[in-house]
Amino acid sequence: MTLLDERSAGETPPAEPPPHRRQPTGILRWATSSDHKVVGAAYMVTSIGFYLIGGLMGEAMRAQLAVPDNKLIDNGAYNQLFTLHGTIMLLFFLGSFAFGVANFIIPLQIGARDMAFQRLNQVSYWLYLSGGLVVLSGAFTENGAANFGWFAYTPLSDGIRSPGVGGDLWIAGVSLVGVSGILSAVNFITTMITMRAKGMTMFRLPIFCWNMLIVSVLILLTFPVLTAAGVMLYADRQFGGHIFDATVINGVSGVPVLWQQLFWFFGHPEVYILILPYFGIVTEVISAFSRKPVFAYKGFVFATITIGALSVAVWAHHMYATGVVLLPFFSALTMLIAVPTGVKFFNWCGTMIGGRLSFTASMHFAIGFLLCFVIGGVTGVMLASPSLDLQLTDTYFVVAHFHYVLFGGGVFALFAGIYYWYPKFTGKKLHEGWGKLQFWLQFVGFNMTFFVQHLLGMQGMPRRTASYTAADGDLFRYLNLVSSIGALILGASTLPFLWNVYRTWRRGEVVGRNPWDAGTLEWWAPSPPPIGNFDRALPPIRSERPVWDAEHPGHEALAEQRHGTGRADGVVGASASKGGGS
Amino acid sequence: MKQWQVFLWGAVGVAALIWFLVAYAIVTSIRRRRAEDRDDPDGDIPPQTQYRTKLEIVYTTIPLLIVVGLFALAMYGTNVLDNSQATPDLTINVVGFQWQWQFNYEEQDVTVGGAAGVMPDLYLPVGATVRFNLRADDVIHSLWVPEFLEKRDLIPGVDTNSIIVKVTKPGSYVGRCAEYCGLNHTEMKFNLYAVPRDQFDEWVRNQPKGRPFVQGSFTTDLGTRSTTTTLTPTTLEPAPVGPGRGVATTGGSR
Numbered sequence: 001m002t003l004l005d006e007r008s009a010g011e012t013p014p015a016e017p018p019p020h021r022r023q024p025t026g027i028l029r030w031a032t033s034s035d036h037k038v039v040g041a042a043y044m045v046t047s048i049g050f051y052l053i054g055g056l057m058g059e060a061m062r063a064q065l066a067v068p069d070n071k072l073i074d075n076g077a078y079n080q081l082f083t084l085h086g087t088i089m090l091l092f093f094l095g096s097f098a099f100g101v102a103n104f105i106i107p108l109q110i111g112a113r114d115m116a117f118q119r120l121n122q123v124s125y126w127l128y129l130s131g132g133l134v135v136l137s138g139a140f141t142e143n144g145a146a147n148f149g150w151f152a153y154t155p156l157s158d159g160i161r162s163p164g165v166g167g168d169l170w171i172a173g174v175s176l177v178g179v180s181g182i183l184s185a186v187n188f189i190t191t192m193i194t195m196r197a198k199g200m201t202m203f204r205l206p207i208f209c210w211n212m213l214i215v216s217v218l219i220l221l222t223f224p225v226l227t228a229a230g231v232m233l234y235a236d237r238q239f240g241g242h243i244f245d246a247t248v249i250n251g252v253s254g255v256p257v258l259w260q261q262l263f264w265f266f267g268h269p270e271v272y273i274l275i276l277p278y279f280g281i282v283t284e285v286i287s288a289f290s291r292k293p294v295f296a297y298k299g300f301v302f303a304t305i306t307i308g309a310l311s312v313a314v315w316a317h318h319m320y321a322t323g324v325v326l327l328p329f330f331s332a333l334t335m336l337i338a339v340p341t342g343v344k345f346f347n348w349c350g351t352m353i354g355g356r357l358s359f360t361a362s363m364h365f366a367i368g369f370l371l372c373f374v375i376g377g378v379t380g381v382m383l384a385s386p387s388l389d390l391q392l393t394d395t396y397f398v399v400a401h402f403h404y405v406l407f408g409g410g411v412f413a414l415f416a417g418i419y420y421w422y423p424k425f426t427g428k429k430l431h432e433g434w435g436k437l438q439f440w441l442q443f444v445g446f447n448m449t450f451f452v453q454h455l456l457g458m459q460g461m462p463r464r465t466a467s468y469t470a471a472d473g474d475l476f477r478y479l480n481l482v483s484s485i486g487a488l489i490l491g492a493s494t495l496p497f498l499w500n501v502y503r504t505w506r507r508g509e510v511v512g513r514n515p516w517d518a519g520t521l522e523w524w525a526p527s528p529p530p531i532g533n534f535d536r537a538l539p540p541i542r543s544e545r546p547v548w549d550a551e552h553p554g555h556e557a558l559a560e561q562r563h564g565t566g567r568a569d570g571v572v573g574a575s576a577s578k579g580g581g582s
Numbered sequence: 583m584k585q586w587q588v589f590l591w592g593a594v595g596v597a598a599l600i601w602f603l604v605a606y607a608i609v610t611s612i613r614r615r616r617a618e619d620r621d622d623p624d625g626d627i628p629p630q631t632q633y634r635t636k637l638e639i640v641y642t643t644i645p646l647l648i649v650v651g652l653f654a655l656a657m658y659g660t661n662v663l664d665n666s667q668a669t670p671d672l673t674i675n676v677v678g679f680q681w682q683w684q685f686n687y688e689e690q691d692v693t694v695g696g697a698a699g700v701m702p703d704l705y706l707p708v709g710a711t712v713r714f715n716l717r718a719d720d721v722i723h724s725l726w727v728p729e730f731l732e733k734r735d736l737i738p739g740v741d742t743n744s745i746i747v748k749v750t751k752p753g754s755y756v757g758r759c760a761e762y763c764g765l766n767h768t769e770m771k772f773n774l775y776a777v778p779r780d781q782f783d784e785w786v787r788n789q790p791k792g793r794p795f796v797q798g799s800f801t802t803d804l805g806t807r808s809t810t811t812t813l814t815p816t817t818l819e820p821a822p823v824g825p826g827r828g829v830a831t832t833g834g835s836r
Contacts, residue, residue: 075768076765147765155720156722156763246737253739256722256739257740291627292631294632299638321761322735335653349607350634350637353610354629357611357615378600385652385655385659391728391731394760558630
């Protein structure tokens with residue numbers, strides 16, 4: 001029809017990439033290519049490497065806590081273990097993996113050839129990798145790695161209480177990854193605002209892109225605070241700064257709690273920086289395997305924006321027990337976040353209800369995400385209440401809560417994403433059977449490990465304790481044992497995954513462009529996409545599922561309000577400023 | 583405390599209810615899918631429903647109302663549990679340091695502490711309302727006896743933190759440091775014995791009087807500070823901050 005004609009006139013297939021003299025392969029390609037797919041894959045593989053390292057640390061801690069009065073790991077080593085476990089999982093794994101997916105998928109989903117700043121993208125990756133290695137290298141110094149916990153409360157983390165190079169390396173590594181995150185965020189925002197294909201209006205961006213956009217804004221708001229606080233802490237440690245300690249000099253002193261304010265101003269939005277990309281992934285997966293559009297797409301976008309806005313105003317809910325924060329304010333705003341998060345659950349369930357579900361490995365992980373994450377969500381609302389928090393904070397209840405959010409939410413969605421996009425990443429499908437085995441091991445192991453930790457916390461087990469005694473009672477003993485056995489099962493669940501990747505590399509099922517019959521634009525490109533991404537003209541973009549609309553004419557979304565969603569030929573950037581500034 | 587337990591289990595109940603609702607929605611969609619498979623194995627594309635504005639308004643409003651209700655309950659609970667105005671029968675000045683506790687019974691002029699590998703013993707009379715003034719000079723600690731149902735940080739530079747507890751039941755309990763404070767954080771514990779009043783008085787009589795409060799050395803950036811500091815009551819201002827009464831009082835008041 002006319003629309004099609006108009007579009008194809010403006011939308012010539014992307015030109016062939018200039019002939020390269022000789023494409024490097026293997027490790028040299030990784031080190032030199034600025035192609036967004038190579039950088040994305042590098043991020044993902046590196047993150048999984050950090051995940052395995054951090055996971056082994058978790059296993060070591062559970063081994064130490066399996067029985068009372070255990071002497072397997074001494075206090076000093078244990079303290080280093082939980083510090084590194086937290087730092088690696090939060091700063092070098094979960095968020096970085098999302099960056100990898102975003103690097104690979106965002107240009108494809110918006111119909112672009114690459115990211116806006118390709119070399120900057122490479123710089124981000126190298127800063128991230130070096131940051132991780134710098135933090136880990138602390139383990140090989142004289143006093144060992146940093147051992148002041150991943151939130152490095154002052155004055156414990158100053159040069160007097162935690163001497164040694166390990167702490168300095170921790171600050172350096174965290175600052176490096178902070179800068180890397182800022183550069184990536186700039187890149188994502190620019191790419192999504194300026195490089196969308198014709199017709200791809202803001203309200204036709206796939207949900208994953210929307211979520212990454214909000215995440216990038218949050219990064220720009222909070223990562224500079226972390227990096228600045230890190231520099232101040234470094235000044236305290238090395239140059240006698242006294243910013244964060246209470247030593248009185250000439251009648252004035254520094255303020256230890258200031259560190260907590262700065263750190264959590266970064267640290268709480270960081271949780272949303274970690275989880276929002278995975279909300280996006282799960283949304284794509286559920287929509288594809290329900291064969292339906294995302295239910296209430298716009299409501300979902302506004303919910304994401306609301307979460308992003310609220311998340312920068314709740315940091316002090318980590319600090320109720322300090323006695324220096326205004327409890328009703330932070331309690332109210334923290335609880336309010338439950339509303340947009342609840343809306344998302346309606347979106348996900350609404351997408352599934354009435355859909356033609358296919359129970360792929362990816363969908364298993366997505367449903368596992370829904371069931372686990374909701375527990376982390378409701379315990380979060382419980383902890384927002386000051387009277388409960390003053391009892392439960394700094395106990396295993398909190399440990400259970402944030403593992404339900406970040407593992408039950410994040411990691412389950414992460415594997416949903418891997419199984420979903422693996423065909424696009426490599427051109428081959430991961431084996432479904434091994435994937436489902438991994439899911440069940442992970443689901444059982446995860447819940448066994450962490451559900452009982454709620455009870456341990458309510459029984460009075462504080463977090464970050466290297467051991468407990470037989471005198472603490474039978475409940476401590478048995479619940480800890482259950483948790484440790486669960487951790488073994490959870491650890492074992494990575495083996496089918498690694499085997500699956502190896503097996504697929506050797507003899508995986510080769511698939512075409514769109515093996516899942518999904519709707520977003522990345523499925524229009526070949527699998528794996530070549531340099532330049534698309535080898536044919538893009539389909540007309542009239543919704544957030546252009547490929548679906550093109551491949552299933554007559555089955556477009558039944559929009560209640562058809563009008564007002566933008567003109568059919570699209571106005572690029574029409575609502576960009578609205579979305580980007582929130 | 584009874585109200586606290588009611589609030590806790592009420593919150594757990596609401597949480598469980600929400601979980602079951604989500605699980606129910608998922609199971610429903612799965613079962614419906616199975617039924618469709620049976621009836622129409624070739625059926626392929628479901629109706630592409632996307633927007634139901636009224637439904638969206640409803641499912642945004644209901645969680646909002648639930649949250650407002652929970653917040654009201656939480657604030658009510660916080661105020662009910664707030665006993666910061668209670669008059670204490672007994673005032674105990676607590677100092678936490680790496681990795682020991684010291685307790686100074688202000689009126690009785692008795693100080694107890696631990697030794698390497700020995701947890702200090704804190705005796706409290708049943709029926710008394712006890713105020714703990716919390717102070718730390720090295721790093722942040724947190725005083726926590728699980729049966730107190732609350733914890734409060736000891737922060738260098740902040741001398742105004744305190745908690746007030748009414749001892750209702752005789753027994754022995756274990757108190758811990760709940761804020762990670764370095765190498766032997768795990769071992770920073772104390773025994774708490776709640777004993778009848780007469781036993782407590784006898785225990786007080788048997789304690790040496792006037793033992794200096796805060797022994798041991800605190801290493802600071804300015805070198806090793808004098809090893810013995812006796813806290814006089816004047817350095818511990820009456821604490822305006824009770825449990826759950828957030829009043830901003832950052833450090834620097836010393």
